[in-house]
Every structure is written in structure tokens, then in C-alpha cells.
Amino acid sequence: MNSIVCIKQVPDTTEIRIDPVTNTLIREGVESIINPFDLYAIEEAVRIKEKFGGKVTALSMGPPQVEKALRDAVALGVDEIILLSDRKFAGADSWATSHTLSEAIKKIGEYDLIFFGQQAIDGDTGQVGPGVSAFLELPQVCFVKEIVEISENSVTVKRLMEEGFDVIQAPLPTVLSVVKDLNTPRLPSLRGKRLAKNTQLTVWNADDLGLDEKEIGLNGSPTQVVKIFSPKLDKEVEKLEGLTSEEAAERIYHRLKELGK
């Protein structure tokens, strides 16, 4: 059972602050991490390998420093790592990203399952998994919360729904986007950390994938981000701090009465 896990390196949002003057993210000094949702995808692929044999390949598109995220994936049990890196890939939207990743997946060739995290915490689109399945013309299931069964030629999963779940069987190969309920990701071991240091990184550029400049990066992107801003809060928040529960209850009671007038 061979799996490919597509991962993204993102800034650690728990460390990100918004510059109150320019309204942009302060990225300086912020650690880069594997997109947290992707950790569940990696964990599941590694568990499947441990159970059924085969190998796990992690694939990522991004600048050269994404090597760190890929090596971190090796520390978690991934066997092979491929980085898609080329200046021409820059500025890709979710369409161009899906397209580029799907070409790389074709080049990898052998796979039964392709995993994605539910969404990346920086862009929050959740579209790349479905996009790849469309380009590859493969079935896909999003919001996978449990893998119930894997057989020679199919996979049965539970898909998280607003109330409850669906049970879906899909033929292999198939694309799965996973949610946090799926498992508890392991932490790397020192052995994994050593392997990560010594594993060979494969880097592919646009030529390696046989992609034309018009199909990739900014040129290949039909959508554009026009503006990013923090939404203005028109709710006024009052914080009651350092009060005993009785004092707080009393204060809230009077405040509500006042507001009701």
C-alpha cells in the first residue's frame, strides 16, 4: 500500500501577530511548521504503511526552505521526500497548485492513496485536495475522520458531517482530505530525527514536470487575492477581570439591565 502525502509549510499561527499599524502579519522571527492538519494525514499514511507494508512519499511545493518541513515528515515516518521548487511556481493559486502537484503525482507513478490535510491554516481554502483529484480524475473523500477498512482495491472511510457521519467506500487509488478526529499524531523519535538528516531530498522544477510557464505560478492562476484586511469588529467587548464569581454575576446583571433600557 503506497501513499503520497501532500504537505505545506506554514508560519506557526500561534506565534503570529498582526501589526496594528499596517494591518499585515508580522512574520519576522516566526517559526515555520508543517501545516497542523497535514500531521494527521502523515500519521495515517505511516500507520497504513506499518500495517500493510509499502512506502510513504511526502510531496510539497514551495521555496527551498520547505526542505525543513519535508525532513520533519521523515522524522515522523515518511520514507521519501520530493520538493517542487522553481521560481516559476511562485504566486500559484489553488488551481495552479493542484495542477502542479497532480503532474508530480503522475511522475511518482505508484500510489494507492493520496492524503491531504483538511486545509492549510494560512490560506484556509481546503481546495487543493479536491483540485488534485479533479486533475487526476480520481475519486475523492473530504473530511475523513476514520479509515474503517482497506482492501486490495478499495478503501472504506467515515466522512464527518454536521450531524454524524457518512460511510463511503471508494476504489483505489483515491484522494482523501482528513480532519483532526482521525488519529493522534506521534511526535518524532531521535531515530526519526537522524533518518531525517540523512534522507535524500528529490527536487523537481517546472522542466522536470514538463509544465509550460503559462500553466504554473502566477501565470497559471485564474484567481488573484485582491486585498487582505482584518475585519473591523463592530461589537464592543467588555472584559470583567479579577472578580469573584459573585461580583462578576452582580456586575453582569446590572450591565444587562442597563443595556436593556
Added chain:
Amino acid sequence: MEIIKISGNELAEYLHDESRLSGNAEYLVFAKSEADIQDAVEFCLRRDICLTIQGSRTGITGGSVPAGGLILNLERMNKILGIRRDEAGSYFLRCEPGLKLAELREILFSRQYDISDWTAAAKIIWQEFINSGKYIFPPDPTETSASLGGMASCNASGARSYKYGATRLWLSNLKTYNLSAIKQDKLVPKPDITLPSKGVKNAAGYYLSESSRDFDLYIGAEGTLAIITELEIKLLPKPAHCWGVIQFFAGETAAVAFCEELKQQSYTASALEYFDHNALNLLRKYRQMWDTLPEMASNWKNAVYYEYEGDETELIEEAVFKAGDLAEKAGSSESNCWFADAEAGIQQLKNFRHAVPEAINAELDVIRQKDDRISKISTDLAVPAGYLHKMLRLYRQAEQDGWQVIAFGHIGNDHLHTNILVSDYQKWLSAKKLVIEWAKAAIAAGGSVSGEHGIGKIKRDLLQLMYGEKGIACFRSIKQQFDPDWILNRGNIIEREPVPGD
């Protein structure tokens, strides 16, 4: 100043701390300023009642548990008042005592704070400060809701004290409200007692080592000499990288041997912590406290947490891989560990460590529902390097004798917190006696009966063992000179000598 009169069962949360010892009081004041503190003290003096100071009540020796009278709670005095930079370029923050460690950390992390009340000079330095990278306040008693005043009063330390030392080293000045005009250097008689061996962590009794700083005596005095109203803390530039590992072992001998080897390494770890098999078993029972981590394998019996910090990844990597070799040499494997090199992972490892005392407390709460005379039995014995084996032998002997003994904590400083969990009161009384035997052994080795938690109201007997009558008399005379009416934190560290005829 508003004085709340306590009646019935309300405000019960202010009558105990994390030792689960419970006290009583008539009045409660939430001070907001030094003027409030002065009013509260005068109120007590007029009525001849005692005053107990409270920070966040996370102490585990009953230090902030009231012994009647008035509770002076400082949690609402939690502002940062200013900043200073010295010639060497170090930054110092002037803080009120109720500021919680977690609040301070968030401010240092976000570098956002309302400084509109500050002086113009301080505002300029703050701007320089927030533009000059990240800073930390190294003391870390693992319980981040602790207040700075409480940490100073107990001279708190913790996992990271292995590298950074106790709170004392990170305090550059204190402001106190005093009840007498006595100064430390005018104390009579000059204290003359035998202190623990050099290098032993010690938070038992007053600080009597030579010191040129007149506020050193207040640090670790558990609020018995004066009320700390302001602290100036020293900050450290945040090391760029921090890597942490929890390494699992199949037995105590292997884990301890590993620690001994690690201590010999040239690159000093910033933390070196131990979990015995009973600690891990308790964590298995309280799985929900650390459920972001995977399950532990069943043959993982003991564990060691270590952490390396610095600005150069290569050096840290070398140290960590060396530690991996040492773990293998001690009979474990590089696969039997959890590794983290980013903030989120490190937090998970620290949370796992913090879950040990939390799980013990949860166990204790269940026991106390049946019999609330039973309080926490947690030792804080620190011994000189090379003597930990001796202590561990005693703990294992007790286990063979049928006690549930949980040993964990600061093995880097030869300072474990050994807890005994008992379910009935008679056993609790015998366990107390057992602890006295352990304390005697630690003292005989040149150790201390309290490495960091202090004496409070529940370890006075141990202090007596350590310093004898002469030592206690010396402490009493110091207390008498600072607080002639024994108003402050009555019952902490020492008791007032019974007055004949009283």
C-alpha cells in the same frame, strides 16, 4: 479600600492553596494599590488580628492559607509599571506582585502592553525593547498561574532551574511594605547556623548566606517578614532554538545512569527531569490530561525529560544526538522517545511533565472526598550530588513495604518530589513519619528539607529537624525584629514562642 466580611461558605476558594490545607479568616481585601496594603495592615494592627498574604494560591505548603484574621489578596495588583535598561544592555521590568507568570509570558511574547501611564523615558525604552527581539523570564515553577510575588516569596524554581537557577537570580530589586524599621545588616544576633552543602537547592527557612543586597532576605521568607509590593525582574534574550526529548527506559537504574552521564556533558541541558514508573502509570490512568500525545508503549516504565537551548542549531543537534547515544548505552533506544524542536511540540512535552503533579492532585481530591483530614504528602528533599541513589533506595524500600510512592522532578539538581498516596487517615499518619525518616537521611547527607516549595504551615517539623532548636531560635529572633506583633503570615516557617501566662 473595600473590606469584604467572610461569612458562611462563600469565598471558600480563598481559604486554601494547592496543598489542600484549609484555613479560616474573617475578612478579605483585594488590594489594588500600596495605599490599600497600608490600610489593610493598619486595620489588622488596630484589631490585633493577623494578616495572610495571597498571590495566586498555587503554593503547596499552605503558605497562603489564612490562620484567622484578614486575607490580603494581591491578584488585582498585576500591572507592569516600567522598564529599565542597564549599561550592559539588559532589560528589567518593574512589576506589581500579583502579575501572573502566564500573563507576563503573554506580554513578552506579543510585546503588546498598554504603557500610557508610564514615564516618557520608560516609553522610549519600551519601544527599543520591543524592537530588539524576543525576551524571556527564565524562572519556571511549571505552574504558570503563579504570581511574581508568590514566586519571590518562595524563591520558586523548577525544571529550568537546572540551567537558570531559582527566582532569586532573576530579581534585581524589591520594594516592600515593612512593619518595622529594621534592616538586614542590623539584625541581632548575627545568625549562626549550619547551612546545607554547597550546590544544594535550598528554600528552607530564611536566606542567611552572605549577600550585599538588602532585599535578599525577603526572597524565600514566605511573606513572614514584609509584604512585597513591587519587583524588578531581569529578562534574558530568548534563545533562538529549544529542543526537548522525553526518553523512556525499562527501569530506574537505566534512567538514573543516563541522567548521571548527561550531567557530565559539556553542553549544559536547560532542564533534566525524572518520572518514575508510578508517575508514568498514574499518567496512563489520567490519559485525558495529555491526550494530544500518542499512547505510551507498555514497556516504557520510567522516563527522563531533557531540553537544550541556544542560538546555534548545530551545537544543540550535537548535544541531543550525543544524548541519544547515551540513552542507547543505558539500554534504551532512540526509537523509545518523543522529540520536539518547535514551540508546539515542546509545549506538549512540558504539559506531559506538568500532568504528573496535576494527576496526583486529582487522585488526592478523590481520597479527600472520603476523608478530608488527609492532605498532600509531597517531599521537596534536595541532596548533594552523588547522594540521590541513597534516597532512591529508601523510596523503593518503602514501595516494597506496600506504600504507593511516586517520585518525579528535578533529577538534574538531585531534587525529586516524592509523593505518597494513601487512602486512610491512619496510614496518612504513618506516612508522615516515614517522610521524617527520609528527611533525616537527606539532612545527614548535607541536603535540605525544602529545595523549592518552602516550609509554609505544613513542614515546620522538618525545618526543626534541619536546623535544630538553635536555628529555629535564630529565625524567631529575625521574625520578631521585622514583625514585632507577629501580624504577617502567622504560622509560616516558624511558630511564635508560647508567651508564659498566655
